Amino acid sequence: xxxxxxxxxxxxxxxxxxxxxxxxxxxxxxxxxxxxxxxxxxxxxxxxxxxxxxxxxxxxxxxxxxxxxxxxxxxxxxxxxxxxxxxxxxxxxxxxxxxxxxxxxxxxxxxxxxxxxxxxxxxxxxxxxxxxxxxxxxxxxxxxxxxxxxxxxxxxxxxxxxxxxxxxxxxxxxxxxxxxxxxxxxxxxxxxxxxxxxxxxxxxxxxxxxxxxxxxxxxxxxxxxxxxxxxxxxxxxxxxxxxxxxxxxxxxxxxxxxxxxxxxxxxxxxxxxxxxxxxxxxxxxxx
Numbered sequence: 141x142x143x144x145x146x147x148x149x150x151x152x153x154x155x156x157x158x159x160x161x162x163x164x165x166x167x168x169x170x171x172x173x174x175x176x177x178x179x180x181x182x183x184x185x186x187x188x189x190x191x192x193x194x195x196x197x198x199x200x201x202x203x204x205x206x207x208x209x210x211x212x213x214x215x216x217x218x219x220x221x222x223x224x225x226x227x228x229x230x231x232x233x234x235x236x237x238x239x240x241x242x243x244x245x246x247x248x249x250x251x252x253x254x255x256x257x258x259x260x261x262x263x264x265x266x267x268x269x270x271x272x273x274x275x276x277x278x279x280x281x282x283x284x285x286x287x288x289x290x291x292x293x294x295x296x297x298x299x300x301x302x303x304x305x306x307x308x309x310x311x312x313x314x315x316x317x318x319x320x321x322x323x324x325x326x327x328x329x330x331x332x333x334x335x336x337x338x339x340x341x342x343x344x345x346x347x348x349x350x351x352x353x354x355x356x357x358x359x360x361x362x363x364x365x366x367x368x369x370x371x372x373x374x375x376x377x378x379x380x381x382x383x384x385x386x387x388x389x390x391x392x393x394x395x396x397x398x399x400x401x402x403x404x405x406x407x408x409x410x411x412x413x414x415x416x417x418x419x420x421x422x423x424x425x426x427x
Contacts, residue, residue: 169367169376174383175425184328186384190422192391198421202394209356209419213312215269220309220354228266229306230313231275231296233285233348237364238276238317250274255315271310275300282318282340288350311352315423316344317361323378333378335407337385342392342408345417359423362386383427390420 172181175196177188190196198206215226232242232255243250243257250256256272259265275296277284284292297308318341323333341360348355366379392408401412413419 169380171377171380173425173427174387183384186327190387190390190425192394199394201398202421205397205413206357206419206421209413213356216310216312216354218307218309220307226269227271227306227310228269228312229271229273229301229310230315231273231300231311232315232317233296233344234276234315234317235281235319236276236278237319238315239274239278241317241364242276242315243274248274271304271306273300273304273306276317281321282337282344283320285318285347286340286343288347290347293347293351308352309354312354312356314348314352314355314358314418315361316341316348316358317363317423317426318344319363319374319379319382321373323374326377327381327384332381334381334385334388337382338388338392339407339409341385341389342411342417345389345411345420346409349417355418358418358420360386360389360420361423361426364426380427383425386422390422393417393420 171183172188174188174190177183177194179187179189179194181188187194191198213228214222215224215228217223217226232238234242240254242255244254245251248256250260252258252261256274259272260267277292277295280292284290301307301311318337320333320337320340323336325332327334345358348358362383362385363374363379366374366376369375369379388405389408389411392405393411393413395404396402396411397413401414403410411417411420
């Protein structure tokens, strides 16, 4: 089961629907996507690419570590022990955008164009042991997921996992998409929302490791394009700059592990995937 390919394929099916939306007026913000920015251009002095040096390719060492963890994924029983009759649970963690894209409406049944809807109709997806559960919650941005004791995680356990016949011990893969609501500081300010979001998402990763002790892989997306937003909830340029937050977050883990486990990025803190955090990489870059 190629989880990353499944994520990309599912969201790729949504992009034509998003692009086909008929929107009036002109977008309030235009910028070059990180995937096209590279090193030849920059955004306010920040280079692009999903990974370091303007690259969109995952470094080989990090990819190998992810493959090793993916190889450890197997059906687990309710207590987290390997079982041929167990489940592999993939959940979403995030806010309203996340739940809308993962399963709309929520609760199920999900619309055919949602991620869960696409996965359900895809014959290449493991429909025997893989269980996909929407744990994202409307009105619950990043600040509601920072600690493993936050009630948002209890809600996922009681309202999403338990009715689906799953436990926290069976969660092994997570899609994370979050935002910091009502931002006021954009890049290049040292107190920008992008830096705040990086710190928030690092805290969430550590909380995920506590709540889901068997988690192996977490794939992270940035916020969707907000050039037509007419509220202050999370407009541009903050949605665009959330891509840098994800980029820095993932690079913080890559650099830390390459540095013998010593923390390199103090905004992210400890993301050692052998101890306190899951292994992380990009999910679809949605902006």
